[in-house]
Amino acid sequence: MRYPSTSPLAVNTHPIGEVPLGTSLRRSSAAPVPRPTAVILDLFGTLVAAPSAVERSAAAAEFAAVMRVSAEVVESALSGSWRARHDGQLRSTTEVAIHLAARCNASTACTDELEALLARLAHHRLRTDETLLHALDELRDRGVRLGLLSDASPDIAEVWRRSELAPHFDAVVFSCRAGAVKPDRQLFVAALGELRVAPIQTLYCGDGGGDELGGAERAGIRALRVARRGGMTGLAFGEIAWHGTAIPDVEALPSLLDRWGIDE
Template identity: 35%
Template sequence: MRAIVFDFFGTLTDPAAEAGRRDSVTATAAALGVPADRFWHAMGASFPERIVGGYGDARQTLRRVARDCGADPAESELDAAVAAQLAGSVHVRPPRPGVLDLLDRLRADGYRLGLISDCSSELYESWPETPYAPRIDAAVFSWHEGYRKPDQRLYEAVSARLGVNPADCWYVGDGGSREHAGAHRAGMRPILVTNTAYPDAAALRSDPDPYTPALAIPDLDALPTLIDS
């Protein structure tokens, strides 16, 4: 196995930070002058289309969702909302404890590292500024590609950009979005991160995976031992 492909949210990021996602959306709603509950549900309902680029960038997305909620924000309100949305996106993606050192170790051991993330525009647009970017050799984002997990084109894209065959890849994720089923069909070897220490994080994963990998670890710090064995 020459490469490791990671999921992003709840896998490389700190699962505990997921609890702040609603507060982030509430701040954006306030900037738009939209009731927080209505905006939260509208964002959730738009998720499948937003993450494949159907709503455009952050500003276009917030304008459209606000209008879906019955508001017509002024440009100044959109300015504030975009700022709140971008700030919130930073707060929900801090690195899992120890993960940056882990990525450095894996690369030093000779592994090529990839990423597949179902995400909206905020992550794609800010990716170069994150501490993950210099450690990941090939990153594939649903918003940019125009399709989401478990679409096989995502797995094909990341393996091609890593310069390896899918059969040479581990796929590591916390579940949701049928990501392990997609990795298995692509010929990758899936590993489930159960996040045993973060029982609330699993409730935020959408589209549960019908495929249960044979290999599972409670946290990423167990990954080197597993793949070395």
């Protein structure tokens, strides 16, 4: 889950809907853009709903009950530890639990219970819609290789294989395993390497948090914004104004690829 330490920035985008290919998705008529053979997808806010303020507060209350501290102390610890939990400083759910307990000045006796809570919340966070799973199946039926690239903490990475999303992906890159957070170029390069595709063959799709769309383009990958799953009130940070193509959700991707080049 993502607990930002800064306020989300305003995002300026094209209206979400059936839109023609934006500037990031096409070249001149003399050099048509090839249809993507691979799609790299963000996780939170793209495949699963971004957490709301209410969900954030509820999670903080659960952590507070386990550690016997106030919810305010937990909120501060989660916000202050975001980078350490996501950039590889902490390598396991156990280490995350120990780190949070220390930041909250909680007893080490609660570590096992805290670790179990982290795993349970992570599993819940990875639930998604059947319509999205069907869209992923459609993409793979069309021969498209799918990659996941996400800023994620070890608790998410450890429960990923047991999620209903995992079987749909050919490659997965989590920031906590790669040792960097978006928009670091090495994350996009790692995803391309795992998929064994070139940037020109690839489309990156995300809701825009963490300057991921700009990061993808700087790595030579065409980028596409999807409306934040769970609504624009979902928590995110580091957004940069986006003027390229936008679609309502991942479910729209199969039809977009089917008409690739027709709208140009």
